Amino acid sequence: MAMFIVFVWVVFFLCILTTALLKWNEVKYKRNGLPPGTMGWPVLGETTEFLKQGPAFMKNQRSRYGSFFRSHLLGCPTIVSMDAELNRYILVNEAKGLVPGYPQSMLDILGKCNIAAVHGSAHKYMRGALLGLINPTMIRDNLLPKIDEFMRSHVSNWDNKIIDIQEKTKEMAFLSSLRQIAGPESGSISEAFMPEFFKLVLGTLSLPINLPNTNYRRGFQARQNIVSLLRNLIEDRRRASSQEKQEPDMLYLLMKGGTEGKYKLSDNEIIDLIITILYSGYETISTTSMMAVKYLHDHPKVLEELRKEHVSIRARKKPEDPLTYEDFKSMSFTRAVIFETSRLATIVNGVLRKTTKDMEINGYIIPEGWKIYVYTREINYDPQIYPDPLAFNPWRWLDKSTENQHYFLIFGGGTRQCPGKELGVAEISTFLHYFLTSYRWEEVGGDKLMKFPRVEAPNGLHIKVSSH
Numbered sequence: 259m260a261m262f263i264v265f266v267w268v269v270f271f272l273c274i275l276t277t278a279l280l281k282w283n284e285v286k287y288k289r290n291g292l293p294p295g296t297m298g299w300p301v302l303g304e305t306t307e308f309l310k311q312g313p314a315f316m317k318n319q320r321s322r323y324g325s326f327f328r329s330h331l332l333g334c335p336t337i338v339s340m341d342a343e344l345n346r347y348i349l350v351n352e353a354k355g356l357v358p359g360y361p362q363s364m365l366d367i368l369g370k371c372n373i374a375a376v377h378g379s380a381h382k383y384m385r386g387a388l389l390g391l392i393n394p395t396m397i398r399d400n401l402l403p404k405i406d407e408f409m410r411s412h413v414s415n416w417d418n419k420i421i422d423i424q425e426k427t428k429e430m431a432f433l434s435s436l437r438q439i440a441g442p443e444s445g446s447i448s449e450a451f452m453p454e455f456f457k458l459v460l461g462t463l464s465l466p467i468n469l470p471n472t473n474y475r476r477g478f479q480a481r482q483n484i485v486s487l488l489r490n491l492i493e494d495r496r497r498a499s500s501q502e503k504q505e506p507d508m509l510y511l512l513m514k515g516g517t518e519g520k521y522k523l524s525d526n527e528i529i530d531l532i533i534t535i536l537y538s539g540y541e542t543i544s545t546t547s548m549m550a551v552k553y554l555h556d557h558p559k560v561l562e563e564l565r566k567e568h569v570s571i572r573a574r575k576k577p578e579d580p581l582t583y584e585d586f587k588s589m590s591f592t593r594a595v596i597f598e599t600s601r602l603a604t605i606v607n608g609v610l611r612k613t614t615k616d617m618e619i620n621g622y623i624i625p626e627g628w629k630i631y632v633y634t635r636e637i638n639y640d641p642q643i644y645p646d647p648l649a650f651n652p653w654r655w656l657d658k659s660t661e662n663q664h665y666f667l668i669f670g671g672g673t674r675q676c677p678g679k680e681l682g683v684a685e686i687s688t689f690l691h692y693f694l695t696s697y698r699w700e701e702v703g704g705d706k707l708m709k710f711p712r713v714e715a716p717n718g719l720h721i722k723v724s725s726h
């Protein structure tokens with residue numbers, strides 16, 4: 259009997275404790291005018307449920323509280339917006355105080371002049387400097403020849419091999435960017451640069467705990483190594499007498515202030531912009547390329563149609579001829595495959611903003627410093643927008659207007675819309691061109707693919723490649 263009474267008391271105590279803990283965050287963050295929702299546990303909030311249940315967590319909360327609700331995710335009070343119109347409003351209103359809200363670890367490691375860390379006129383200036391390097395004219399005259407040469411050589415010796423296409427597309431995204439940034443010198447620095455860059459990426463995705471052996475500490479050290487590599491490269495170039503190159507690379511143009519000398523950046527700004535370019539195109543391009551290979555393998559009709567497009571481009575050329583900008587522009591089915599891959603795999607789940615003051619949005623008052631998660635994933639599976647949304651159907655993108663709809667947020671929207679969209683599409687298209695015209699492939703099988711919180715194959719995605 260005594261044991262039973264103790265047991266009842268323990269259960270009773272645990273119930274009280276759980277209720278008190280769950281109330282803790284509700285009381286701590288209680289304000290008038292907040293959207294509906296729950297704040298979860300102290301410190302953790304609802305992060306564990308979010309990471310464990312993934313998209314189901316968001317759908318569940320939306321069914322209870324509507325498309326604009328409050329939560330506590332990844333250490334911060336957060337408003338989740340799943341409403342297409344509100345998402346648009348949030349993305350176009352940076353000037354009203356809705357600035358990027360990426361985690362501290364990311365900002366620390368990517369640098370103070372990183373594009374996500376600067377706002378207002380400083381952002382306009384950095385973005386202008388970047389657009390000067392990657393606009394369509396630069397892609398045509400300067401970048402595409404480098405991308406072409408790189409992709410051709412990157413896929414050149416895969417015949418009769420089993421390769422991990424995840425690893426290869428990661429290397430590809432990094433090395434192709436480095437080639438565009440540092441020209442021929444990229445060859446001599448890539449061996450030291452690449453492992454540091456991979457550590458830097460891991461660091462940005464970790465909790466900002468500065469202790470030995472944490473990914474954050476390793477990422478921060480990797481940043482310092484990368485900064486010193488780039489500083490040496492800048493100094494070497496300053497020392498070298500022949501600055502005028504035949505074929506200018508991004509670093510050359512940045513040191514010159516852009517093609518027209520309009521954007522004078524300090525060395526620190528140049529370094530952070532280079533890290534931004536490497537970082538922003540890395541996971542997006544590599545994962546989209548890997549998933550395109552996966553979907554093409556699983557959908558032979560799409561593969562056949564895509565291969566037809568590339569074989570007919572090659573048929574007009576000699577084997578050693580590079581792809582031209584006109585070839586790239588003619589790849590309409592390839593473009594459709596890339597968009598359909600980004601949509602179906604949801605390479606980017608959403609983007610983060612934070613409020614710089616108390617703000618009224620959608621009739622609610624969002625307190626200063628709260629994060630806003632513009633969660634775009636569900637738009638990708640909306641049957642009203644994409645009929646039969648779970649089918650891999652690139653043909654739906656052949657109507658150009660699909661790409662120009664305002665709910666299309668695969669590349670973000672508003673003031674921060676991806677400036678690297680065309681460059682990214684050009685890189686993936688060139689990769690697909692050389693891969694498809696050279697090889698057939700089969701999956702080895704048994705590899706796991708995770709779709710959330712990031713799209714990745716935890717043990718790699720292995721394929722057996724053979725030439726036609």
Ligand code: HEM
Pocket residue numbers: 358373374385388392534535538539542543546600605606609610667668669670671673674675676677678679681682683
């Ligand atoms: C398939 C490829 C790509 C996808 C899906 C993609 C996606 C995105 C998205 C969703 C955003 C919006 C972020 C936000 O609003 O906070 C963005 C911004 C950005 N992207 Fe991309 N991106 C891709 C390729 C690239 C490439 C190749 C570059 C190389 C320069 C790049 C550079 C950037 C930069 C610098 C920003 C921030 C712009 C700003 O803050 O003004 N992206 N990208």
